[in-house]
Amino acid sequence: xxxxxxxxxxxxxxxxxxxxxxxxxxxxxxxxxxxxxxxxxxxxxxxxxxxxxxxxxxxxxxxxxxxxxxxxxxxxxxxxxxxxxxxxxxxxxxxxxxxxxxxxxxxxxxxxxxxxxx
Numbered sequence: 853x854x855x856x857x858x859x860x861x862x863x864x865x866x867x868x869x870x871x872x873x874x875x876x877x878x879x880x881x882x883x884x885x886x887x888x889x890x891x892x893x894x895x896x897x898x899x900x901x902x903x904x905x906x907x908x909x910x911x912x913x914x915x916x917x918x919x920x921x922x923x924x925x926x927x928x929x930x931x932x933x934x935x936x937x938x939x940x941x942x943x944x945x946x947x948x949x950x951x952x953x954x955x956x957x958x959x960x961x962x963x964x965x966x967x968x969x970x
Contacts, residue, residue, distance in 0.1 A: 856895055856912040856951035857919040863907045863939045873903045875938050893918025907939065912951050919948065
């Protein structure tokens, strides 16, 4: 038994515009978070970034079916997704993974970003 069904969607930032990191932060906080807070079957989503290298959406779903349906829908329009439009290219990888376990520490999950570099 696993703890969830994961999907990682990664874009390269190597050839992206210079201001892309700020635009991605603004998009995630201003638009994307609200969209995913109410996505049926999603346990949680994490947005990860290494400036100048890559940007990634990491999803954990309650069921394989929910993950697979989301993946199929996303993959058909990945090159036109908001992230792809901001970055200027389609994702370089869409990868399923198994979530073996989740440990939530005493600080718990936070709803929004902290200061850059914190």
